[in-house]
Amino acid sequence: MSDIVVEGRGLVRDYVTGGSLFGQKKAVRALKGIDFKVERGKTLAVVGESGCGKSTLARIITLIDPATEGQLLIEGQPVDINHGSITRKMRSAVQIVFQNPYGSLNPRQKVGQVLTEPLRLQGGVPEAERRRRAMAMLERVGLKAEHYNRFPHMFSGGQRQRIAIARALMLNPALLVLDEPVSALDLSVQAQVLNLLKDLQDEFNLTYVFISHDLSVVRYLADQVMVLWKGEVVEDASRDAIFSAPQHPYTQKLFAATPVADVDSIRTRVAARAAERARLAG
Numbered sequence: 647m648s649d650i651v652v653e654g655r656g657l658v659r660d661y662v663t664g665g666s667l668f669g670q671k672k673a674v675r676a677l678k679g680i681d682f683k684v685e686r687g688k689t690l691a692v693v694g695e696s697g698c699g700k701s702t703l704a705r706i707i708t709l710i711d712p713a714t715e716g717q718l719l720i721e722g723q724p725v726d727i728n729h730g731s732i733t734r735k736m737r738s739a740v741q742i743v744f745q746n747p748y749g750s751l752n753p754r755q756k757v758g759q760v761l762t763e764p765l766r767l768q769g770g771v772p773e774a775e776r777r778r779r780a781m782a783m784l785e786r787v788g789l790k791a792e793h794y795n796r797f798p799h800m801f802s803g804g805q806r807q808r809i810a811i812a813r814a815l816m817l818n819p820a821l822l823v824l825d826e827p828v829s830a831l832d833l834s835v836q837a838q839v840l841n842l843l844k845d846l847q848d849e850f851n852l853t854y855v856f857i858s859h860d861l862s863v864v865r866y867l868a869d870q871v872m873v874l875w876k877g878e879v880v881e882d883a884s885r886d887a888i889f890s891a892p893q894h895p896y897t898q899k900l901f902a903a904t905p906v907a908d909v910d911s912i913r914t915r916v917a918a919r920a921a922e923r924a925r926l927a928g
């Protein structure tokens with residue numbers, strides 16, 4: 647039996663704008679009935695041009711915003727954000743990593759506080775244990791336990807994104823929504839963070855919804871690719887099928903317009919990094 651971690655059934659999202667003293671109210675339908683499913687341990691990439699609805703979908707999946715219509719299921723449980731049916735367990739099951747590692751970390755909080763905060767808010771974990779888990783997580787994402795007492799500004803972009811990933815993992819989520827997680831980073835750093843995401847996925851059997859406009863990164867990470875166009879799914883297929891033979895004219899156009907030469911360079915960097923790790927491990 648397949649084990650579906652997140653499922654959308656007919657998700658619609660309207661934004662109502664205007665409506666000031668003389669302004670007319672206007673509704674924008676950002677999502678027009680989206681269906682998708684992601685199995686445990688797999689990665690669904692969501693691609694499409696700016697404005698197609700990717701961030702709107704990310705906000706619905708991470709329980710930040712409600713869908714106007716349709717149903718979201720997390721680990722088989724229907725979620726209704728408007729009617730308070732969201733349990734603490736559901737909230738901790740889904741975490742998000744944003745594009746901008748500079749903006750997503752509070753500059754006034756030390757890394758230790760950033761990481762222990764979710765556990766503190768959840769309750770039930772003594773302070774010493776929170777600290778121990780945060781230090782272990784820092785090491786797991788390639789940082790050091792002594793970084794616990796430093797502030798975010800003391801880290802590079804790649805290191806900050808590692809901190810954001812560590813924070814997202816503190817509550818043992820089943821699902822991570824990765825909203826352009828490497829697009830603000832230098833190419834060589836991108837490869838390292840992508841490697842980390844792959845390793846963590848294998849280790850914790852994580853499910854990813856990966857929002858990206860970068861097809862070379864999508865090709866490296868995704869199992870399944872969903873193409874959005876003006877709030878609709880125009881294609882949803884396995885990574886290999888979509889890259890070898892995109893079916894929908896929009897997908898063909900999108901893929902043709904995007905240089906995928908970078909795929910090989912990312913692969914080369916990733917392979918070099920894996921060889922380096924193996925060498926260091928003896």
Ligand SMILES: Nc1ncnc2c1ncn2[C@@H]1O[C@H](COP(=O)(O)OP(=O)(O)OP(=O)(O)O)[C@@H](O)[C@H]1O
Binds near residue numbers: 674675676696
């Ligand atoms: N808060 C909002 N109020 C009104 N309209 C919005 C709001 N957020 C998004 N929209 C509109 O909904 C549509 C989808 O936007 P969304 O941000 O989800 O797209 P996107 O694919 O993530 O784009 P980008 O890649 O530029 O972030 C767009 O037409 C956008 O203008």
